[in-house]
Amino acid sequence: MALLPILHYPDERLHRVAAPVGDINDRIRQLVRDMAETMYAAPGIGLAATQVDVHEQVIVIDLSETRDRLQVFINPVILERRGEAEFEEGCLSVPGIYETVTRANWIRAEAFDAQGQRFTLEADGLLAVCIQHEMDHLQGRVFVEYLSRLKQSRIVAKLKKNQRRAL
Ligand code: K1U
Ligand code: ZN
Numbered sequence: 001m002a003l004l005p006i007l008h009y010p011d012e013r014l015h016r017v018a019a020p021v022g023d024i025n026d027r028i029r030q031l032v033r034d035m036a037e038t039m040y041a042a043p044g045i046g047l048a049a050t051q052v053d054v055h056e057q058v059i060v061i062d063l064s065e066t067r068d069r070l071q072v073f074i075n076p077v078i079l080e081r082r083g084e085a086e087f088e089e090g091c092l093s094v095p096g097i098y099e100t101v102t103r104a105n106w107i108r109a110e111a112f113d114a115q116g117q118r119f120t121l122e123a124d125g126l127l128a129v130c131i132q133h134e135m136d137h138l139q140g141r142v143f144v145e146y147l148s149r150l151k152q153s154r155i156v157a158k159l160k161k162n163q164r165r166a167l
Contacts, residue, residue, distance in 0.1 A: 004038045004052035008163075009094045009142050010156055018048075018055045018138040020075045024116040028058065028074065032114050035060045036070050043067075044092045046130045048137030051093050059111075059134040063126055076111035076135055079120070087129045089143050096162065097155050101146050103132045 007014050021028055031054060039047040039060055049058040059073040085105035090098045106124045109131055113119060123131055133143055144155050 001037045002034045003041055004034050006038065006042070006051050006092050007053055009091070009144065009159065013053055014050060014093055014137070014142055015140040016050065016055045017140045018050055018057045021056050021058060021112075024074055024112055024114065028056075029114050031056075031058060032060060032072050036062070040067055042092050045126075046134045047092065048134040050137045050140070057138050059131070059138070061127070061130050061134065063130065072114045073109070073111035073131065073134070074113070076109055076131070076138075078107050078109050078132070078135065080108040082106040085129070087126070089129065089133055091133070091143055093142060094144055094155065094159065097144065097158070099144065099147055099151070101143050103129055107131060
């Protein structure tokens, strides 16, 4: 297994649109294992392939406290959305920034697992938020892009300052 480097906003590669996975084969299963290791190490509760500079539709999520309930979504599609909820979100590609975003509070989604089995799932609360946040990554969208231009430029300035401090 390998820890993969995570791209940081405003890296242009975070804006690439991910292609559907054609064949769920050993290469994709290795990518899933590496993404899971990277997410657990960060630590985070989700990760999209876009964030590790792989532009294919693969997401991993684990909301469990025991960190042993990995959920894999390959070629995910949202079939239905209901309601609205505000949630404070974070992002491994925007370290140290937490902002409130409004999203659907209930979704029905379809995806393939790492064995190539299609499944559907209904989600609410944090799981619904996390799936939507990760699916946005696959579309090249980062959560801070829901905020005002002023907030976005303040966030970019803060991230650059933090990067300079870390050198
Ligand atoms: O996409 C990502 O960068 C992962 C992101 C997922 C997410 C969090 C909150 C709302 C929506 C989506 C994160 O995991 S940020 C880190 C985080 O939330 C966390 C880290 C450790 C323990 C608990 C939460
Ligand atoms: Zn994110």
